[in-house]
Amino acid sequence: MIASADDLTDGTTLTGDLCIIGAGPAGLTLADRLRATAADVIVLESGVDDPEGATQDLAAGPVTGEPFRFNDNDTALEQTHLRQFGGTSNHWTGMCRPMDEHDLDTRAAVPRSGWPLALDDLAPHYARAIASCQLPADEFAAAWWAEQTGHGLLVDDDRMRSVAFQFSPPTRFGPELRPALAAAPRTRVYQHANVIELVTTGDGRRVRSATGRTLSGRRFTVEADRFVVAAGGVETPRLLLASTGASPGGVGNAFDLVGRHFMDHPHAIAGRVQLVPAPDTWALYVIGEQHTRAGGTTLIWTGLAPSAAAQADAGIGNGVALLWGGLGGPERGARDDDKVASAAVAAVAGAPAPGPSAVLSVRIEQVPNPDSRVTLAAERDALGMPRASVHWQLLDADRATLRGTIELVAESLGAHGLGRVEIDPSGRPIEQWPIGIGNHHMGTARMHVDPAQGVVDPDGKVHEVDNLYVCGSAVFPTSGMTNPTLTIVALAHRLAEHLGAPRG
Amino acid sequence: MAVPELAPATVSRRTVLRAAALAAGALVLGPACSSSGPTEAADPLRALGRDLDAGPHGSDLRARAAELGAAVDDARDEAAVRAALARLEADSRADFAARRTVVGRGWVLSRTEAATLVAYARSGP
Numbered sequence: 001m002i003a004s005a006d007d008l009t010d011g012t013t014l015t016g017d018l019c020i021i022g023a024g025p026a027g028l029t030l031a032d033r034l035r036a037t038a039a040d041v042i043v044l045e046s047g048v049d050d051p052e053g054a055t056q057d058l059a060a061g062p063v064t065g066e067p068f069r070f071n072d073n074d075t076a077l078e079q080t081h082l083r084q085f086g087g088t089s090n091h092w093t094g095m096c097r098p099m100d101e102h103d104l105d106t107r108a109a110v111p112r113s114g115w116p117l118a119l120d121d122l123a124p125h126y127a128r129a130i131a132s133c134q135l136p137a138d139e140f141a142a143a144w145w146a147e148q149t150g151h152g153l154l155v156d157d158d159r160m161r162s163v164a165f166q167f168s169p170p171t172r173f174g175p176e177l178r179p180a181l182a183a184a185p186r187t188r189v190y191q192h193a194n195v196i197e198l199v200t201t202g203d204g205r206r207v208r209s210a211t212g213r214t215l216s217g218r219r220f221t222v223e224a225d226r227f228v229v230a231a232g233g234v235e236t237p238r239l240l241l242a243s244t245g246a247s248p249g250g251v252g253n254a255f256d257l258v259g260r261h262f263m264d265h266p267h268a269i270a271g272r273v274q275l276v277p278a279p280d281t282w283a284l285y286v287i288g289e290q291h292t293r294a295g296g297t298t299l300i301w302t303g304l305a306p307s308a309a310a311q312a313d314a315g316i317g318n319g320v321a322l323l324w325g326g327l328g329g330p331e332r333g334a335r336d337d338d339k340v341a342s343a344a345v346a347a348v349a350g351a352p353a354p355g356p357s358a359v360l361s362v363r364i365e366q367v368p369n370p371d372s373r374v375t376l377a378a379e380r381d382a383l384g385m386p387r388a389s390v391h392w393q394l395l396d397a398d399r400a401t402l403r404g405t406i407e408l409v410a411e412s413l414g415a416h417g418l419g420r421v422e423i424d425p426s427g428r429p430i431e432q433w434p435i436g437i438g439n440h441h442m443g444t445a446r447m448h449v450d451p452a453q454g455v456v457d458p459d460g461k462v463h464e465v466d467n468l469y470v471c472g473s474a475v476f477p478t479s480g481m482t483n484p485t486l487t488i489v490a491l492a493h494r495l496a497e498h499l500g501a502p503r504g
Numbered sequence: 505m506a507v508p509e510l511a512p513a514t515v516s517r518r519t520v521l522r523a524a525a526l527a528a529g530a531l532v533l534g535p536a537c538s539s540s541g542p543t544e545a546a547d548p549l550r551a552l553g554r555d556l557d558a559g560p561h562g563s564d565l566r567a568r569a570a571e572l573g574a575a576v577d578d579a580r581d582e583a584a585v586r587a588a589l590a591r592l593e594a595d596s597r598a599d600f601a602a603r604r605t606v607v608g609r610g611w612v613l614s615r616t617e618a619a620t621l622v623a624y625a626r627s628g629p
Contacts, residue, residue, distance in 0.1 A: 407605070410612035414600030417593070422610045 005193035024087020027230035033496030047084035061387035086174025094170025102308035103480035129489035160412035204246035233441025267436035271360035275419035319364035319405030525624035553625025568619035
């Protein structure tokens with residue numbers, strides 16, 4: 001059943017076995033898997049099928065520290081995630097790749113790193129997530145994709161990896177799962193159902209109910225045995241922090257960790273590469289190109305990423321450089337005046353003409369930083385709930401990862417005789433580079449075995465609360481360099497099985 | 505990096521240095537380096553070499569440049585020039601693999617190719 005909370009009688013109390021707050025990729029995947037159980041599941045979603053301005057305004061809030069910029073445009077907080085049925089998948093580009101194996105390790109160069117899971121633990125759930133995201137194949141090895149598409153690889157060795165990203169159609173989880181959820185006898189989905197507080201027992205050990213409001217003024221309560229907050233990396237800590245009935249610090253926040261360690265993937269147009277002529281070996285790296293495979297076309301993006309060993313040697317976090325074809329861009333300024341690739345070199349010196357040039361778009365993992373955080377703003381939204389306030393902070397270590405990734409790419413291409421890299425393409429020092437975001441909000445309810453170091457345990461259960469779980473990128477202890485959606489969906493499948501969904 | 509093909513049967517040391525510098529700089533400097541002759545004041549290869557000479561790694565690059573200058577002294581015919589350029593290319597790749605790099609005008613260069621540019625810049629006139 002899919003209904004609107006606007007149609008509830010004011011003051012209604014709904015009861016169920018499980019209440020899922022948020023109907024994005026995580027919440028809807030979870031609800032879909034739990035259809036196969038005997039549990040009565042209630043899904044509460046702020047939005048409806050189509051975007052609505054008044055609902056989306058509930059996501060607004062101040063951003064301090066590093067500004068949010070996406071594709072060179074200043075970006076407001078409410079533009080970075082969607083309160084809509086299907087969540088942020090409604091404007092998702094579909095870029096997918098699992099975490100690297102070393103992303104889950106404890107690494108000296110990344111303080112507070114280390115997941116309480118290994119990649120093997122996630123592997124079966126990634127397999128389900130690949131199906132959920134409708135990816136073309138379950139293979140991410142660049143060598144496999146090179147073979148499939150008939151292209152070569154620039155480099156893929158123990159220092160520099162070629163890494164492939166697949167693209168989902170992209171799956172819009174709302175429209176995709178709507179029919180099944182609407183027909184599910186034990187699933188009730190309510191739209192326009194904003195949760196403004198979790199009400200706990202006096203000791204804060206159990207959530208008794210979720211308090212709901214609609215913008216039309218309806219009030220409702222949901223009582224359930226278990227609750228899952230699947231509202232993303234900003235709204236999840238906002239709800240926990242705003243639920244102060246038992247403790248002024250909010251739910252699950254005895255160690256003042258909720259909202260801290262906010263991470264995105266810092267992006268920068270941070271270099272340019274001039275390749276020697278080898279169009280065949282760089283074709284797979286041309287961003288935006290479709291590749292023919294098995295009679296069809298597939299969008300694959302392939303980038304260059306330092307290996308785990310190279311990152312450790314350089315003392316940096318994970319990062320990847322994607323090669324955008326073309327000569328420059330607005331950040332290059334006058335530097336292109338005397339450096340345009342040309343066949344004139346061949347004419348005068350007898351040297352082969354330079355090959356293609358490309359802009360290096362680098363994205364990195366940022367160090368989990370407790371001072372980069374989501375808090376509650378003084379201003380309240382139309383429902384009376386404190387708005388989220390994001391303070392996004394980058395550390396010198398993050399800048400070092402950015403520069404170090406480019407340097408390692410430069411050295412690898414040079415060592416293989418493949419090209420040269422220009423660093424600092426803007427001509428400004430790295431501290432002044434414009435940094436973009438990926439709209440990937442992570443880490444604000446991080447997973448750790450120790451309650452003093454993480455909000456949730458390895459199952460996603462809030463340490464301090466017996467019947468409350470968090471699902472989504474909020475639980476990521478570290479971010480890796482890859483887009484989070486595939487891992488979000490994998491974790492949702494994992495949590496679904498923990499909550500009783502058959503593995504079938 | 506591609507080694508330029510050279511035609512002359514006999515060449516001067518400076519010509520060899522220019523060829524080596526061209527090999528080092530052509531990829532990153534584009535047509536500007538190849539459209540100007542070795543005696544032109546605006547020679548971008550020379551300008552880049554001078555920048556590197558005056559930069560924070562100048563002392564190390566001058567020492568390496570002296571080694572390179574001596575190494576090409578015997579390159580007086582095409583075969584010897586090709587061999588010298590091939591050695592420079594191999595040394596350059598080894599530098600990159602060992603992370604011996606220098607940034608010149610924004611480009612990440614191997615120590616050897618940076619020294620080649622310094623050697624050329626210091627070869628006069």
